[in-house]
Amino acid sequence: xxxxxxxxxxxxxxxxxxxxxxxxxxxxxxxxxxxxxxxxxxxxxxxxxxxxxxxxxxxxxxxxxxxxxxxxxxxxxxxxxxxxxxxxxxxxxxxxxxxxxxxxxxxxxxxxxxxxxxxxxxxxxxxxxxxxxxxxxxxxxxxxxxxxxxxxxxxxxxxxxxxxxxxxxxxxxxxxxxxxxxxxxxxxxxxxxxxxxxxxxxxxxxxxxxxxxxxxxxxxxxxxxxxxxxxxxxxxxxxxxxxxxxxxxxxxxxxxxxxxxxxxxxxxxxxx
DNA sequence: AGTGCGACCCGAACGC
DNA sequence: TGCGTTCGGGTCGCAC
Numbered sequence: 001x002x003x004x005x006x007x008x009x010x011x012x013x014x015x016x017x018x019x020x021x022x023x024x025x026x027x028x029x030x031x032x033x034x035x036x037x038x039x040x041x042x043x044x045x046x047x048x049x050x051x052x053x054x055x056x057x058x059x060x061x062x063x064x065x066x067x068x069x070x071x072x073x074x075x076x077x078x079x080x081x082x083x084x085x086x087x088x089x090x091x092x093x094x095x096x097x098x099x100x101x102x103x104x105x106x107x108x109x110x111x112x113x114x115x116x117x118x119x120x121x122x123x124x125x126x127x128x129x130x131x132x133x134x135x136x137x138x139x140x141x142x143x144x145x146x147x148x149x150x151x152x153x154x155x156x157x158x159x160x161x162x163x164x165x166x167x168x169x170x171x172x173x174x175x176x177x178x179x180x181x182x183x184x185x186x187x188x189x190x191x192x193x194x195x196x197x198x199x200x201x202x203x204x205x206x207x208x209x210x211x212x213x214x215x216x217x218x219x220x221x222x223x224x225x226x227x228x229x230x231x232x233x234x235x236x237x238x239x240x241x242x243x244x245x246x247x248x249x250x251x252x253x254x255x256x257x258x259x260x261x262x263x264x265x266x267x268x269x270x271x272x
Numbered sequence: 273a274g275t276g277c278g279a280c281c282c283g284a285a286c287g288c
Numbered sequence: 289t290g291c292g293t294t295c296g297g298g299t300c301g302c303a304c
Contacts, residue, residue, distance in 0.1 A: 003298095032280090058298080072298080072299085073298095074281095074297080074298055074299075075281090075296080075297050075298065076281095076282095076297090091282095108281095109281085109282065109283070110280085110281045110282050110283080110296095110297090111280080111281050111282080112280070112281060112282095112297080112298070112299085114299090128299095152273090152274080153274085154274080154275080155274085155275075159275095162298080162299095164298090164299085171297080171298070172296095172297065172298085260275095260276085260277095261276090261277075261297095262296090262297075262298095263295095263296075263297085
């Protein structure tokens with residue numbers, strides 16, 4: 001499941017392969033995937049070219065001359081590059097063909113991913129981009145920023161870490177890992193966190209995301225990033241999907257609970 | 273405004 | 289073996 005590190009990896013990989021090639025055709029096989037008007041989507045892409053790829057939170061931002069193509073991979077979205085004469089595979093929902101007959105194909109088993117084509121001036125006013133909070137690694141992401149954001153949140157801290165408007169880019173895997181790093185119980189009420197605890201969360205997010213990006217993300221379940229790049233961060237996971245296994249700090253058993261409906265893994269001894 | 277929860281999806285894992 | 293059921297996971301939209 002792509003989180004910030006996976007998206008960063010996809011961005012970096014695609015940048016080496018698809019920039020500055022004229023788009024000659026666009027095919028959409030699952031129309032609900034496109035949030036903007038489908039005909040406008042095709043018309044505006046054809047004839048243009050990608051000149052850069054950026055990322056904001058878990059959103060990929062493909063820059064064209066006049067537009068941005070926004071793409072969210074949700075759980076299982078992947079991009080593949082294939083020759084245009086290769087047969088369409090199951091779950092390939094959007095195909096962008098470049099003039100050298102290379103296809104950028106969007107593959108999504110569960111059809112959860114979304115794309116949106118917007119004009120350049122719209123970017124900062126587009127809701128999904130505007131609402132993103134600070135990213136791990138941003139100097140402005142400090143303990144006091146976080147504590148202020150948590151002040152009126154009665155939800156468990158685990159749920160709040162998944163809120164993209166506070167820290168942008170954390171998903172279920174890294175939220176579990178960050179709380180283990182910070183030695184904080186996932187059920188602890190967000191508003192009750194001390195400045196010191198907020199500091200440990202910020203530090204954990206910075207350290208873990210940096211390391212995950214360096215390793216190309218986490219490959220887990222059905223997710224492998226595009227183009228044969230395989231994430232190796234799963235070897236670094238300490239608690240996620242480790243229920244019944246021993247805590248690397250104290251040797252007590254990792255447990256699995258539900259928080260806000262989401263699987264949550266933690267060490268009850270280290271994270272009291 | 274903050275919170276809770278179903279819907280969106282489909283394949284894998286599970287139960288019988 | 290084979291069938292039906294449950295689960296997962298990010299985000300949105302709706303109800304409270």
